[in-house]
Amino acid sequence: MHDRRMSEESETRGNRARQSRPTMADVAAKVGVSRALVSLVFRNEPGASKETRERVFQAADELGYRPDSAAQMLARSRSKVLGVMLTVRNPFHADIVEGIYPVAEQHGYDILLSATAPTRDERKAVEALLSHRCEGLIMLGPNMEARHLAELAERIPVVAVGRRFPGVEVDSVHTAEAKGVRQAIDHLVELGHSAITHIDGGKGAGSVERRRAYRAAMRKHGLAGHIQVLPGDHTEESGAQAAMALLADRVNMATAILAGNDRCAIGFLDAVWRAGLRVPGDISVVGYDDSHLAHLSHIDLTTVRQDPDRQAELAVRAVAERLDGVRSEVRELVLDPKFVARGTTGPPPRRG
Amino acid sequence: MHDRRMSEESETRGNRARQSRPTMADVAAKVGVSRALVSLVFRNEPGASKETRERVFQAADELGYRPDSAAQMLARSRSKVLGVMLTVRNPFHADIVEGIYPVAEQHGYDILLSATAPTRDERKAVEALLSHRCEGLIMLGPNMEARHLAELAERIPVVAVGRRFPGVEVDSVHTAEAKGVRQAIDHLVELGHSAITHIDGGKGAGSVERRRAYRAAMRKHGLAGHIQVLPGDHTEESGAQAAMALLADRVNMATAILAGNDRCAIGFLDAVWRAGLRVPGDISVVGYDDSHLAHLSHIDLTTVRQDPDRQAELAVRAVAERLDGVRSEVRELVLDPKFVARGTTGPPPRRG
DNA sequence: CTGAAAGCGCTTACAG
DNA sequence: CTGAAAGCGCTTACAG
Numbered sequence: 001m002h003d004r005r006m007s008e009e010s011e012t013r014g015n016r017a018r019q020s021r022p023t024m025a026d027v028a029a030k031v032g033v034s035r036a037l038v039s040l041v042f043r044n045e046p047g048a049s050k051e052t053r054e055r056v057f058q059a060a061d062e063l064g065y066r067p068d069s070a071a072q073m074l075a076r077s078r079s080k081v082l083g084v085m086l087t088v089r090n091p092f093h094a095d096i097v098e099g100i101y102p103v104a105e106q107h108g109y110d111i112l113l114s115a116t117a118p119t120r121d122e123r124k125a126v127e128a129l130l131s132h133r134c135e136g137l138i139m140l141g142p143n144m145e146a147r148h149l150a151e152l153a154e155r156i157p158v159v160a161v162g163r164r165f166p167g168v169e170v171d172s173v174h175t176a177e178a179k180g181v182r183q184a185i186d187h188l189v190e191l192g193h194s195a196i197t198h199i200d201g202g203k204g205a206g207s208v209e210r211r212r213a214y215r216a217a218m219r220k221h222g223l224a225g226h227i228q229v230l231p232g233d234h235t236e237e238s239g240a241q242a243a244m245a246l247l248a249d250r251v252n253m254a255t256a257i258l259a260g261n262d263r264c265a266i267g268f269l270d271a272v273w274r275a276g277l278r279v280p281g282d283i284s285v286v287g288y289d290d291s292h293l294a295h296l297s298h299i300d301l302t303t304v305r306q307d308p309d310r311q312a313e314l315a316v317r318a319v320a321e322r323l324d325g326v327r328s329e330v331r332e333l334v335l336d337p338k339f340v341a342r343g344t345t346g347p348p349p350r351r352g
Numbered sequence: 353m354h355d356r357r358m359s360e361e362s363e364t365r366g367n368r369a370r371q372s373r374p375t376m377a378d379v380a381a382k383v384g385v386s387r388a389l390v391s392l393v394f395r396n397e398p399g400a401s402k403e404t405r406e407r408v409f410q411a412a413d414e415l416g417y418r419p420d421s422a423a424q425m426l427a428r429s430r431s432k433v434l435g436v437m438l439t440v441r442n443p444f445h446a447d448i449v450e451g452i453y454p455v456a457e458q459h460g461y462d463i464l465l466s467a468t469a470p471t472r473d474e475r476k477a478v479e480a481l482l483s484h485r486c487e488g489l490i491m492l493g494p495n496m497e498a499r500h501l502a503e504l505a506e507r508i509p510v511v512a513v514g515r516r517f518p519g520v521e522v523d524s525v526h527t528a529e530a531k532g533v534r535q536a537i538d539h540l541v542e543l544g545h546s547a548i549t550h551i552d553g554g555k556g557a558g559s560v561e562r563r564r565a566y567r568a569a570m571r572k573h574g575l576a577g578h579i580q581v582l583p584g585d586h587t588e589e590s591g592a593q594a595a596m597a598l599l600a601d602r603v604n605m606a607t608a609i610l611a612g613n614d615r616c617a618i619g620f621l622d623a624v625w626r627a628g629l630r631v632p633g634d635i636s637v638v639g640y641d642d643s644h645l646a647h648l649s650h651i652d653l654t655t656v657r658q659d660p661d662r663q664a665e666l667a668v669r670a671v672a673e674r675l676d677g678v679r680s681e682v683r684e685l686v687l688d689p690k691f692v693a694r695g696t697t698g699p700p701p702r703r704g
Numbered sequence: 705c706t707g708a709a710a711g712c713g714c715t716t717a718c719a720g
Numbered sequence: 721c722t723g724a725a726a727g728c729g730c731t732t733a734c735a736g
Contacts, residue, residue, distance in 0.1 A: 021507075023713055034722050039715065047721070064507065069483040070431070071713035073422040074728045088465075089446040089644070097440050098469040105471075110480065113440075113465035117450040119457075128462065131421040132484070155373075155416065240650035271650045273625035292441070298592035298623045375729055386706050391731065399705070423729035426712045 022063040030059040042067055069110070073133050081110045082319060083129030085122065086140045088115035091263070091291050092308065093140045096161065099312030100138065107320045109135075126152065136319035141205040157322035159315045162205040162306075164332070171318045173311050173333045177209035178216070180304035180337030184258055184286045185217035187302075187341060193256040193284065193348050195226050199242045199268065201260030201288075202233035210288065214258060232260050239267025247275055255283060255348035262287035262294045262303055269299065269344065280346030290340055300343035310335060374415040382411040394419055421462075425485050433462045434671060435481030437474065438492045440467035443615070443643050444660065445492045448513065451664025452490065459672045478504065488671035493557040509674035511667045514557040514658075516684075523670045525663050525685045529558045532656035532689030533565035534572075536610055536638045539654075539693060541573050545608040545636065545700045548578060551594045551620065553612030553640075554585035562640065566610060584612050591619025599627055607635060607700035614639035614646045614655055621651065621696065632698030642692055652695035662687060 024042075028035045033052065040047045041056040048056070060066075073079040082104055086093040097113065104111050112132055114125040122144050129137060136157040142149060146168045152158050153170040160172040188196050198214040201207030211229060218227045230245060232238035239259055246253050259265035265287030272283060279285055287294055290305035314333045321327040376394075380387045385404065392399045393408040400408070412418075425431040434456055438445040449465065456463050464484055466477040474496050481489060488509040494501060498520045504510050505522040512524040540548050550566040553559030563581060570579045582597060584590035591611055598605050611617035617639030624635060631637055639646055642657035666685045673679040 025713085035714085036716085036723075037721070040721095043715085049721085052721085066479065066483050068426075068485065068713055070422040070425040070485050071728090072715075074420075074426055074730085075713075075715040076728080077715090079422070088440075088449050089443060091441060091443075094441040097467060098471070101467075101469055102471040112484070113467060115449060115453075115465060117453055119450070119454040127418070131418050132464070133420065133422050236645070236648050236650075240648065243650070267648065267650060270622065270625065270648075273622065274631070274650065276628070279626070293588070296588050296592065296619065296622075298588075298595070298619060298626065377729085387730085388707075388732085389705070392705095395731085401705085404705085420729055423712090424731075426714085427729075427731040428712080429731090 022060075022065040023068070024065070026063055027056060027060050027065050030063065031055050078323075079133040079135050080108060081112055081132065081134050082136045082138060082316070083112050083114060083126075083132070083134030084138045084140065085114050085116065085125045085129065085142065088117060090141070091293065092162075092261075092289050092306075095291060095308035096140055096312050096315075099309040100316060103313045103316040107316060109316070109320070123148075130156070135323055138315045138319060143203065157319045159318040161311055161315050164209070169330050171322070171331050171333075173314045173318065173335070174206065175306045175311075175335045175337045177206045177337070178213035180288065180306075180339060181210050181213035181258070182217045182220075183337070183339035184288075184302075184304055185214065185221065187339060188256045188258075188284060188286065188345065189221050189223070191256075191284070191345060191347050194221075194223050195228075195254040195348075196223070196256045196258060197228040197230060197242075197246070197254035198258045199230045199232040199239060199260050199264055201264070202231070202238070204234035204260060206288075207234075207260060210260065226254075228254065232264055234261045234263055236263050236267030236270070239264035239269075240271040241267075243268045243271035243275070247272070247277075253283070256286070256345070257283065258286045259288060262289045262291045262301060265301055265303070265344075266293055266299060269301075279344050282349055284345040284348070286345060290338075294340075294342075302342045302345040303340055305338040305340050307335060307338075374412075374417040375420070376417070378415055379408060379412050379417050382415065383407050430675075431485040431487050432460060433464055433484065433486050434488045434490060434668070435464050435466060435478075435484070435486030436490045436492065437466050437468065437477045437481065437494065440469060442493070443645065444514075444613075444641055444658075447643060447660035448492055448664050448667075451661040452668060455665045455668040459668060461668070461672070475500075482508070487675055490667045490671060495555065509671045511670040513663055513667050516561070521682050523674070523683050523685075525666045525670065525687070526558065527658045527663075527687045527689045529561035529689070530565035530568070532640065532658075532691060533562050533610070534569045535689070535691035536640075536654075536656055537566065537569035537573065539691060540608045540610075540636060540638065540697065541575070543608075543636065543697060543699050546573075546575050546578050547580075547606040547700075548575070548608045548610060549580040549582060549598070549606035550610045551582045551584040551591060551612050551616055553616070554583070554590070556586035556612060558640075559586075559612060562612065578606075580606065584616055586613045586615055588615050588619030588622070591616035591621075592623040593619075595620045595623035595627070599624070599629075605635070608638070608697070609635065610638045611640060614641045614643045614653060617653055617655070617696075618645055618651060621653075631696050634701055636697040636700070638697060642690075646692075646694075654694045654697040655692055657690040657692050659687060659690075 024035050024038050028038045041053050114128045116122050116125050139160050141162045142160050146165050150168045158170050230242045265285050287301045287303035290303045294301040294303045376387050376390050380390045393405050466480045468474050468477050491512050493514045494512050498517050502520045510522050582594045617637050639653045639655035642655045646653040646655045
């Protein structure tokens with residue numbers, strides 16, 4: 001079923017991309033001014049009359065001219081480009097990236113995205129950003145060794161988002177995980193739960209802190225005997241597997257779950273719904289992130305909100321401050337989480 | 353709760369980013385050879401002894417030198433960079449991006465990603481790619497006017513992935529939607545279903561074709577009287593809403609659903625599971641895409657597979673062919689979908 | 705292999 | 721506003 005449509009276009013079209021595109025000189029010639037003037041106009045510098053500006057833009061438009069950023073970067077002492085490393089299939093990263101664009105623009109920076117993927121590790125993703133002259137790096141949930149990150153940060157302003165690197169000389173933005181977890185456990189205990197199980201986030205960003213905070217909060221409530229941590233990670237799959245493990249022994253099953261993140265919580269929900277359980281009638285579920293998934297009305301997930309827009313803003317600002325030279329000491333920016341009670345939590349079922 | 357750790361580092365660190373980084377000249381000086389030779393070595397061109405190559409790389413490593421791609425781009429007639437426009441929160445785009453990296457590398461191209469987002473429309477995303485000297489553009493599910501796309505394609509090789517632009521002079525890669533839909537309907541009819549409802553994909557890529565194919569397939573089976581199209585889009589939310597609509601009249605409810613894509617199917621599943629229905633006991637559900645979501649064991653979604661790796665490969669190749677000048681006629685590459693029967697479809701329930 | 709040179713498309717003072 | 725000039729860090733022939 002492979003269609004193949006022939007076209008009547010000329011044979012030269014395939015080469016058009018390599019024909020030189022219009023340069024500043026072309027625009028200058030067309031308007032009848034100097035190249036320097038065109039440069040001024042495009043950089044919004046004073047020195048050209050309003051009328052001239054308009055004629056320049058008009059000519060540029062007609063020629064299809066756009067400044068060559070390679071040339072700009074080379075000529076300018078600064079590239080004004082920030083690199084963002086992300087995991088392309090992480091929905092929370094998507095939220096942050098969406099927040100980065102407007103803030104970066106406001107600070108006068110262009111954004112280059114580089115994704116990690118199965119065939120492309122973090123080192124490779126970063127290499128690409130560096131060779132494209134990024135002045136600063138925003139790393140979303142970096143998973144590299146602290147030592148490597150520190151080396152990077154020696155060359156170029158770096159901010160790590162979502163993951164702490166204690167003792168490492170690198171700026172970071174993350175959420176006060178312990179506080180969020182504590183609020184979640186408080187909420188469940190107030191509802192009457194005591195058998196509260198945590199599904200671990202494995203190597204996911206923030207997991208270590210969340211696990212530790214879970215244990216501490218349980219102990220604080222005198223529930224040390226109910227501490228149960230199931231292995232998991234930040235995927236739906238792990239939530240569903242944890243659900244299967246719990247469902248194997250319904251009599252002693254926990255009455256509430258604190259998942260490692262929202263995706264994990266949703267996998268868990270799918271599995272217990274499918275098994276015919278009621279949420280929160282039979283079991284309560286709390287997620288973590290308040291990603292778009294959690295908002296969905298049919299999910300209506302109780303969760304801990306991490307503000308991606310705020311994280312994006314602080315991350316851009318952290319790098320910008322370094323680049324402007326207004327700060328040189330390391331900064332660890334810790335955001336307050338916000339517990340959001342929705343429909344997946346309620347009083348525990350009465351048993352026996 | 354805002355920690356602020358002071359560091360002992362010197363005040364100059366904040367400026368390090370603006371200190372000039374090592375250039376080819378530094379490497380050449382360190383090794384005691386000419387810049388031209390270093391250039392040769394880095395481009396893997398013949399003309400340097402094996403021993404010299406090693407010394408060059410060694411010195412580069414010690415200095416932390418990496419080629420400045422802005423300078424390379426400027427000096428070379430070709431940038432060897434391909435731009436990819438994507439919607440950062442689209443999981444299917446994530447799958448394709450992951451497939452693009454290795455193929456691009458194999459063809460000798462670097463990849464630049466540019467995302468659309470609420471504050472950043474397709475025009476802006478493309479502008480960024482062009483100004484960074486991309487030689488070719490891979491547009492994932494472009495949603496712009498055909499006219500605009502055609503204009504773009506006149507300047508630079510463009511391939512549209514996942515969406516057809518009939519009559520427009522632009523290469524495209526997409527799936528034979530009709531075939532996939534037909535297979536899905538055939539499967540449901542074989543199982544004994546006749547009340548098969550379609551949840552529409554709205555403005556999503558491929559929706560028009562899927563909707564049309566649904567109607568045609570239903571008619572082919574003599575089920576014209578059962579044709580029912582519920583409004584929707586490519587999100588979980590719309591699937592859940594469609595479920596609510598159907599659940600309002602359970603007596604006359606369809607026995608099977610063909611969702612606009614996997615995300616929509618999963619929203620639908622969540623809602624009916626939550627309502628206590630059995631899948632496929634009470635209702636069968638078919639998705640579309642075979643995204644990672646569909647694979648999840650607890651979802652086990654029957655769906656129509658679109659091969660993202662293959663789409664990625666063909667897209668890169670399409671652009672590369674244009675750039676190499678080996679093809680100038682428009683090509684529409686249509687991939688065969690593959691129906692995948694899993695656990696969400698079965699015989700219809702016996703009623704009344 | 706070397707070394708000098710031109711060029712890629714800009715920016716950035718600078719004298720007028 | 722102009723116009724000539726230097727420079728950003730490379731690539732690319734070219735004579736030796």
